Amino acid sequence: MTPxxxxxxxxxxxxxxVGPTETRGDILDxxxxxxxxxxxxxxxxxxxxxxxxxxxxxxxxxxxxxxxxFAATVADRTVIPERxxxxxxxxxxxxxxxxxxxxxxxxxxxxxxxILMGLIRSALTSDQGVGMLLEVIGxxxxxxxxxPPGKDGRMRGLALTSAHLVGVAVARHLLQVPMLVDMTRExxxxxxxxxxxxxxxxxxx
Amino acid sequence: MTPxxxxxxxxxxxxxxVGPTETRGDILDxxxxxxxxxxxxxxxxxxxxxxxxxxxxxxxxxxxxxxxxFAATVADRTVIPERxxxxxxxxxxxxxxxxxxxxxxxxxxxxxxxILMGLIRSALTSDQGVGMLLEVIGxxxxxxxxxPPGKDGRMRGLALTSAHLVGVAVARHLLQVPMLVDMTRExxxxxxxxxxxxxxxxxxx
Numbered sequence: 001m002t003p004x005x006x007x008x009x010x011x012x013x014x015x016x017x018v019g020p021t022e023t024r025g026d027i028l029d030x031x032x033x034x035x036x037x038x039x040x041x042x043x044x045x046x047x048x049x050x051x052x053x054x055x056x057x058x059x060x061x062x063x064x065x066x067x068x069x070f071a072a073t074v075a076d077r078t079v080i081p082e083r084x085x086x087x088x089x090x091x092x093x094x095x096x097x098x099x100x101x102x103x104x105x106x107x108x109x110x111x112x113x114x115i116l117m118g119l120i121r122s123a124l125t126s127d128q129g130v131g132m133l134l135e136v137i138g139x140x141x142x143x144x145x146x147x148p149p150g151k152d153g154r155m156r157g158l159a160l161t162s163a164h165l166v167g168v169a170v171a172r173h174l175l176q177v178p179m180l181v182d183m184t185r186e187x188x189x190x191x192x193x194x195x196x197x198x199x200x201x202x203x204x205x
Numbered sequence: 206m207t208p209x210x211x212x213x214x215x216x217x218x219x220x221x222x223v224g225p226t227e228t229r230g231d232i233l234d235x236x237x238x239x240x241x242x243x244x245x246x247x248x249x250x251x252x253x254x255x256x257x258x259x260x261x262x263x264x265x266x267x268x269x270x271x272x273x274x275f276a277a278t279v280a281d282r283t284v285i286p287e288r289x290x291x292x293x294x295x296x297x298x299x300x301x302x303x304x305x306x307x308x309x310x311x312x313x314x315x316x317x318x319x320i321l322m323g324l325i326r327s328a329l330t331s332d333q334g335v336g337m338l339l340e341v342i343g344x345x346x347x348x349x350x351x352x353p354p355g356k357d358g359r360m361r362g363l364a365l366t367s368a369h370l371v372g373v374a375v376a377r378h379l380l381q382v383p384m385l386v387d388m389t390r391e392x393x394x395x396x397x398x399x400x401x402x403x404x405x406x407x408x409x410x
Contacts, residue, residue: 168369179363191410192365
């Protein structure tokens with residue numbers, strides 16, 4: 001319910017914007033909608049600009065290229081970093097299973113699935129983009145996850161965990177390898193969880 | 206040393222071929238050389254045909270498309286399937302480490318590295334090709350590896366093993382994720398080996 005006393009949001013023209021923070025937010029909202037609906041390749045900067053009521057130059061000004069915009073969208077406008085960070089919290093003895101379950105659950109949700117597909121495509125189509133993606137998403141996870149920052153072993157464990165999860169997701173959802181398609185999420189978690197458990201908690205990686 | 210008594214190999218014209226087996230072999234030799242030198246995308250069917258002294262129609266006749274030719278080349282003209290199958294043989298208690306070491310070693314060898322890159326590109330650029338690739342390479346591994354054919358758990362374990370290894374290789378060699386680039390092969394094998402050990406030997410996957 002919108003309280004009657006709040007000032008009505010002015011209908012925006014495509015010209016001047018209220019402020020940089022708000023404009024940035026509008027672009028991210030538009031980007032999230034279009035990336036989720038059409039995937040990474042299918043959503044053009046032009047279409048995102050049109051939906052946000054700005055021109056593409058302004059998107060470039062704020063975000064650089066499409067890949068940076070995508071990374072910022074994943075970080076700020078999807079549940080992916082929060083869900084993964086939340087899975088890392090909680091009892092240490094079951095962190096591997098929680099992380100596996102959270103990740104595979106995101107693949108079963110239509111909205112995040114297309115974003116995850118986009119993440120993989122975006123990572124594989126440009127070398128440059130990957131470091132940035134890792135920084136944005138890893139940074140967001142580190143903010144909330146209980147890791148001592150800069151701890152090499154932990155970062156190594158996170159990298160191995162990500163590589164394992166993405167490898168399985170690509171094989172299952174993109175390549176549709178029958179042996180992995182046939183597994184339920186519970187079976188997958190039971191299979192992969194113990195490996196992640198070791199990567200995330202072993203002191204000698 | 207070529208024995209003087211052996212019949213000299215006739216210089217081939219680009220016209221009639223000696224026989225289908227030999228022609229097939231010539232095409233695979235040419236394909237191996239060009240895929241290794243120029244990668245999957247860089248080696249055109251036309252260039253392979255020219256090197257083999259046949260026309261592209263004949264390649265299509267024998268192999269279908271470029272992806273099938275590539276899979277046949279990997280299977281019949283590279284050490285990859287044999288090395289992986291050999292790693293699966295031997296003491297059961299150390300199979301995980303052996304498989305990890307054999308795979309990462311193939312990535313450190315210039316000749317097989319470009320073929321492995323090609324394998325990944327080929328798999329990711331066409332859905333259809335993947336099943337075929339898996340069949341050819343998995344088939345070759347199964348021929349030599351000590352698996353009871355059709356055992357579901359084992360096939361599941363192999364699929365998880367492949368997904369894990371490829372995920373790590375992509376992150377390390379294509380995306381060059383710093384945390385994984387910084388690991389030595391020994392460290393990688395120590396980290397990943399126990400996971401593969403469970404996938405390849407656990408009875409309850």
